Amino acid sequence: KKPLAKMIESNKNMFTRIYPAGDRVGSSNYNPDPSWEGGSQLVALNLQSFDTSTLKNAAKFRDNGNCGYILKPLALRSQGYPETTVTLKVNLIGGRNLPRGTGKHSSCPFAKISVEGCKEDQKSYTTKEVKGNGFNPAWPDCMFGFTVTKAYCATLLIDIYDQKTTTSVTDAGSSTKKAVGGVGVGSLTGIGKAGMSAVGTVVASGASVAPAGLGDSASRGLATRLARCAIPVSTIQNGYRVMKMHDRNGQSK
Structure with missing residues (x-):
């Protein structure tokens, strides 16, 4: 310290x-x-x-x-300005048109929701898997919270995995098919007001996926990451928003 x-x-x-x-x-x-x-x-x-x-x-x-630049928070610029602890509540709903693993006809998706930042703020949840439905999987009644002490350096990460795989945790992004899908977050409440948020996800290699929906449990053994996205915790006060997507090279569209 x-x-x-x-x-x-x-x-x-x-x-x-x-x-x-x-x-x-x-x-x-x-x-x-x-x-x-x-x-x-x-x-x-x-x-x-x-x-x-x-x-x-x-x-x-x-x-x-x-x-350009991002203005640093007052806690990092001024003397005597205290850091503000915030509570982030996430209500996950479901998915739509999630990408499949390479060479697969269906997927058994589950989501891992985590906050990364300072050591004290790190925490994660994992949903139950949805059997054979990557088209419109649902995770009903999934709400959980994070206590974030340093929102300015914290990021909410949403990772979608396919449970039905024969390899260790890998990335399913090398396919030449265009991936169209994503995850949506409902009642995403942070520093300010709550609201429905549609967030574009990113397949593991950087290919783009359009918006869709999301959950809670424990880590699995073998899984393939299908898609992911990130939201800075300090910006989760805008209510309704759509995040820009990325192409295979990680460039935003």
């Missing part, structure tokens, strides 16, 4: 840039959350890799039109 507090204070007066270590030989990414938590102004990532880190980064800048 002391190094973090020192980093926050330093970044109130100085400009810091975080970037991958020079001895890295691959295109993997580090987790940007600790740097955002510390108030770093520029957190550089390997954008040629479409992973959780670049997904969260794209979501953070989407509400800024994918250009």
Whole structure:
């Protein structure tokens, strides 16, 4: 906590840039959350890799039109301004036209809903699987909550998996078929007012999926990730919204 507090204070007066270590030989990414938590102004990532880190980064800048800078919260800019703890409540409904695993005629989808950010805020839920229905799966009466102490660096992640698979947890994004589907969130209540939210998802490789619906349980053994999306917790006060989608290269449409 002391190094973090020192980093926050330093970044109130100085400009810091975080970037991958020079001895890295691959295109993997580090987790940007600790740097955002510390108030770093520029957190550089390997954008040629479409992973959780670049997904969260794209979501953070989407509400800024994918250009310019994002103003840091007052807690990271001013003395004596306390951080505000918020309660995020999510009511998951169902899905529509979810992508299938490679070479499959049907899927048994389930959703994992998680918050990533500072260590204290990390939490996840998993829905029950819906047998053989990726077209319009439903997860009725699924509502759960998150207590978020640092909303400015927290991200709500929604991952859709297919339970019926013969491989370990993998990504189903290499197919050349256009994936059309997604997940919708009802009564998504955060810092401000509640409202229905349609969120575009992203298949594992970055191919786009259009809006649709979503749930709670425990982790599974073998599963294939079909689609995913990310929403910055600090922006969940806009009521009705539709998130922009991504193509296979992770570019937003």
